[in-house]
Amino acid sequence: MQRFQLKAEDLDVLIQVIRAQGHQLVGPVIRDGAIVYDDIQSASDLPRGWKDEQEKGQYRLKRRDDGAYFGYAMGPQSWKKFLQLPRRKVWQARKDSSGIQIVAIEEPAPSLAFLGVRSCELHAIAIQDRVFLGDHYTNDSYAKRREPLLLIAVNCIYAANTCFCTSMNTGPEVTLPADLTMTEVIDVERHLFLISAGSERGQGILQQLPVQPAEVEVKKLAERAVQSAVSQMAQGVRSFDSSDVKELLYRNYESQAWDKLADRCLSCANCTMACPTCFCSTVEDTTDLSGDNAERWERWDSCFTGEFSYISGGAVRADTRSRYRQWMTHKLATWHDQFGTSGCVGCGRCIAWCPVGIDLTEELQRIRELEKE
Amino acid sequence: MIPALFRIDERKEEFSGTFTLGIRREGESALPRFKPGQFNMLYAFGTGEVAISLSGSPADTGVYQHTIRSQGLATQALARLQKGDAIGVRGPFGCGWPIDTVAGREVLIIAGGVGMAPLRPLLYSLRDKAHGAARVRLFYGARHPDEILYRSELERWADSLDITLTVDQGDSTWRGRVGVITQPLETADINGGKAVAFLCGPEVMMRFCIQTLLTKGLSESDIYLSMERNMKCATGLCGHCQWGPNFVCKDGPVFSYGSVRSWFNLRAL
Numbered sequence: 001m002q003r004f005q006l007k008a009e010d011l012d013v014l015i016q017v018i019r020a021q022g023h024q025l026v027g028p029v030i031r032d033g034a035i036v037y038d039d040i041q042s043a044s045d046l047p048r049g050w051k052d053e054q055e056k057g058q059y060r061l062k063r064r065d066d067g068a069y070f071g072y073a074m075g076p077q078s079w080k081k082f083l084q085l086p087r088r089k090v091w092q093a094r095k096d097s098s099g100i101q102i103v104a105i106e107e108p109a110p111s112l113a114f115l116g117v118r119s120c121e122l123h124a125i126a127i128q129d130r131v132f133l134g135d136h137y138t139n140d141s142y143a144k145r146r147e148p149l150l151l152i153a154v155n156c157i158y159a160a161n162t163c164f165c166t167s168m169n170t171g172p173e174v175t176l177p178a179d180l181t182m183t184e185v186i187d188v189e190r191h192l193f194l195i196s197a198g199s200e201r202g203q204g205i206l207q208q209l210p211v212q213p214a215e216v217e218v219k220k221l222a223e224r225a226v227q228s229a230v231s232q233m234a235q236g237v238r239s240f241d242s243s244d245v246k247e248l249l250y251r252n253y254e255s256q257a258w259d260k261l262a263d264r265c266l267s268c269a270n271c272t273m274a275c276p277t278c279f280c281s282t283v284e285d286t287t288d289l290s291g292d293n294a295e296r297w298e299r300w301d302s303c304f305t306g307e308f309s310y311i312s313g314g315a316v317r318a319d320t321r322s323r324y325r326q327w328m329t330h331k332l333a334t335w336h337d338q339f340g341t342s343g344c345v346g347c348g349r350c351i352a353w354c355p356v357g358i359d360l361t362e363e364l365q366r367i368r369e370l371e372k373e
Numbered sequence: 374m375i376p377a378l379f380r381i382d383e384r385k386e387e388f389s390g391t392f393t394l395g396i397r398r399e400g401e402s403a404l405p406r407f408k409p410g411q412f413n414m415l416y417a418f419g420t421g422e423v424a425i426s427l428s429g430s431p432a433d434t435g436v437y438q439h440t441i442r443s444q445g446l447a448t449q450a451l452a453r454l455q456k457g458d459a460i461g462v463r464g465p466f467g468c469g470w471p472i473d474t475v476a477g478r479e480v481l482i483i484a485g486g487v488g489m490a491p492l493r494p495l496l497y498s499l500r501d502k503a504h505g506a507a508r509v510r511l512f513y514g515a516r517h518p519d520e521i522l523y524r525s526e527l528e529r530w531a532d533s534l535d536i537t538l539t540v541d542q543g544d545s546t547w548r549g550r551v552g553v554i555t556q557p558l559e560t561a562d563i564n565g566g567k568a569v570a571f572l573c574g575p576e577v578m579m580r581f582c583i584q585t586l587l588t589k590g591l592s593e594s595d596i597y598l599s600m601e602r603n604m605k606c607a608t609g610l611c612g613h614c615q616w617g618p619n620f621v622c623k624d625g626p627v628f629s630y631g632s633v634r635s636w637f638n639l640r641a642l
Contacts, residue, residue: 091375093461095418099399100459104375137374137608137623253639280612282605287419294419301611308613310603312444322641330615337618 001196004211005218006182008191011069012043014152014180017208018113023150026082027115028075033061035075037082040115047072054160054348057357066186070116073160074347078276079114079121080128083145087299090283095292107141113150117178119171120163120345122153124276126176130339131279141298150201153178157225162348164238164361170345172229180205183222194222238351238361242332242342248368249333253325257367262321264356269302271350271358272327277343278302303327328360374608376416376461381454382436388519391487392452393428393440396460403434408469409494410599410627414607415439416461417450424604424622426491427465431498437462440490440522466607467626470495470571470597476505478569483582484513485554485574489522491599491626492573500533507567510535514554514578518547537561555581558589565590573599580637583630593631600626600633616642 006014018025019041027040030047040046051064052072064071093102117125129146132139156163156172165171174181179202183194194214197203233239272278282301287294301308304323309316317323335343344360351359383395398404412426423445429438443452454460472495480499484492492511499509511534515521518540527536537557539550550557554574563586570586572579579598586596602614602621614621617636619628636642 093418095459099380100378100418100461102375102378102461132610135609135623137606137610139610253642279610282611282613283422285416285419285421291419301613303612303615308603311601312442316602317641319641326615326642334615334618338620 001198003194003196003214003219004206004209005185005214006193006195006209006211008069008184008193010210011046011193013209014205015040015043015115017205018115018150018152021205022111023113024110025113025115028070028072030061034059035061035072036077037075037079037114043069051158052160054162054352055357056162056351056359057354059352067191068157068184068186070154070184071158073156073158073163074118074349074352076274076349076353078124078274078347078349079117080124080276080279082112082114083125083128083149084132084139084142084279084281084300087297088141090296090298092296093294095294107144109144109148111148111150112145113152115152117151117153118156118347119153119174119176120165120168120347121276122151122174122176122178123170123345124347125151127277127339127341127343127345128279130341131277134339151178151180153181155181155183155222155226156229157184159229159232159236160348160352161236162238162351163229163233163346164236164240164348165346166230166233167238167240167242167361168342168344168346169242172233173226178202183225185218185221185225187221190218192218194218238348238359240361240364245342245364246333246336248364248371249329252367252371253329255367255370257363257370258321258325260366261324261358261363262319264358265320265324266356267304267320267323268355269304270353270355272302272304273300274349274353275331276345276347276349277331280308282308303330328363331360332364374463376414376422376463379437379460379462381456381458381460384454384456387440387522390452391440391442391520391522393438394451394454394460395429395436395438396462397436398462399459404437405465406434407431407437407465407494409472409498410469410491411465411467412491412607412626413437413439413462413464414466414604415441415447415451416463417447417454418459418461420450421447422461422463422605423447423451424466424607426599426626428490428493429497431494432501440487440493442487463607467622468624470599470627471629472498472504474569474595475499477507477567479564479567480506480509481563481568481570481586482509482511483554483558483570483572483574484511485578486515486520487522488572488574488578488599489513489515492571493523495571496530496534500530508535510537510561512537512554512558512561514539514541514574516541518544518549553581554578555585558582558585563589563591569595569597571597593634594629596630597627598630598637600628
């Protein structure tokens with residue numbers, strides 16, 4: 001794959017080329033003190049010169065002194081909000097003297113382009129593809145949004161303390177297909193992007209950019225930048241061997257670790273909302289005041305709620321212990337049997353956005369230690 | 374997936390709070406065939422959808438029957454529907470009872486309470502002898518004599534079907550057994566190597582029945598059970614019905630005990 005270099009001041013050319021193709025371009029923007037994904041009109045919308053410092057139950061934006069566009073790790077939101085809509089009307093129905101008519105809602109599916117997709121997030125999208133498109137029944141709303149999606153991936157040059165993609169084998173270097181893949185290269189002399197195309201569509205965009213073949217030095221700097229993210233994670237406390245995690249959890253359904261977790265977990269569902277692969281949804285059926293017009297809405301749901309497991313006679317998972325066990329065991333163990341991969345990509349969102357600072361990697365370690373006792 | 378429009382063709386009160394609906398599709402005389410053990414998602418206008426097993430005869434291609442206990446909001450709304458009223462239906466979903474395993478076997482059908490409903494289509498299918506079962510026995514436990522589902526039908530079938538009924542609590546008219554269903558199961562003459570069992574009822578009832586069946590020499594893979602979990606989409610996409618690695622809606626609701634033993638014995642899974 002031939003690699004080119006694009007000057008940082010020409011990043012906006014890339015943005016305008018994508019927009020001119022009719023895509024709705026979404027990417028990182030700063031809002032409410034966090035980096036979130038939203039519409040991008042120009043390069044000036046990007047969080048240039050910001051990084052995120054993350055820890056258990058903690059997320060803060062801090063200034064960088066190098067003016068990097070993609071110098072942050074991971075915000076609270078994942079791309080799933082654009083593909084699996086948090087809330088959508090599925091159908092509406094009308095009742096009159098002749099009966100009921102039910103009409104499906106034909107939602108317009110925008111031709112989305114994601115700018116700044118990290119390797120772990122590409123893995124997350126691939127995981128949701130398996131969930132929603134991989135079996136007999138498919139999620140049509142997701143399929144319609146996923147199909148035209150243009151992916152512009154970015155290699156990580158910085159890892160937050162909460163990142164553990166190296167442990168889950170999902171990053172930080174982009175290895176899954178993307179239409180374009182970029183690495184931001186910054187030193188005292190230069191600020192540019194190493195860029196390569198991974199599809200015909202990506203190639204078509206690349207041809208319209210003021211790029212030049214990448215210099216050897218730039219390629220080296222790019223490799224070094226990604227390697228620095230790898231080193232950050234390797235030196236951090238969240239680096240672990242995930243190869244036997246499925247078996248570990250299958251053996252430990254009755255671990256005391258779940259009781260300890262239940263003492264802290266609030267069952268607030270934040271981790272499931274922030275997780276880029278959590279896919280559970282529910283439906284709400286409503287009527288207007290006349291009772292003649294009904295609607296069905298689908299919205300994200302969480303296995304941490306009481307209603308989630310409700311059957312006649314009460315909730316199957318009546319306590320927090322069973323709900324956390326379900327979430328973590330699903331994510332890291334049963335997911336393998338369902339979809340052939342782990343459901344965790346190591347993005348660390350569940351760690352940073354847990355209001356009481358529960359750390360999934362730490363809990364795994366605790367389960368492992370308690371098993372030895 | 375939007376519900377297809379059906380109408381209530383028949384409504385029968387089985388006993389207080391439990392009723393059977395016969396429903397026909399608007400403008401269609403033939404319905405998609407279903408396998409015994411499958412379920413439909415029934416939609417009561419504006420209230421919600423609920424998974425209800427098919428309880429009629431699979432040979433009856435014009436009507437679906439559903440026996441429903443009025444319990445939550447959706448089933449209460451379904452309970453209010455009368456003949457001619459409209460109802461939304463998605464389905465049939467799930468895998469059914471493995472009826473092709475019965476040839477030459479002793480079939481034990483074991484039902485508890487409204488767990489009888491998803492087993493009735495199996496009885497219809499096995500009665501026509503086409504599947505070659507060597508012997509078919511029904512063990513059915515209900516709370517009270519008034520709560521025995523399909524009682525008159527079962528009485529009609531008594532000449533061709535070996536039926537054991539028991540109730541938790543009798544009344545002045547009841548001359549039959551009183552007690553849990555495992556008691557007659559324990560004393561029954563069962564050839565464990567030749568038998569195959571199909572169970573549906575409360576989990577605790579199935580749990581004890583499985584223990585009895587295992588002591589009778591049935592292998593774990595010859596015991597089949599129908600599981601209940603919360604279902605919203607019925608297509609394996611919404612995540613609600615997860616039970617260990619299984620999605621009850623698409624991998625079940627019928628499972629062989631051998632394939633789910635490690636999950637079945639975990640509480641609050």
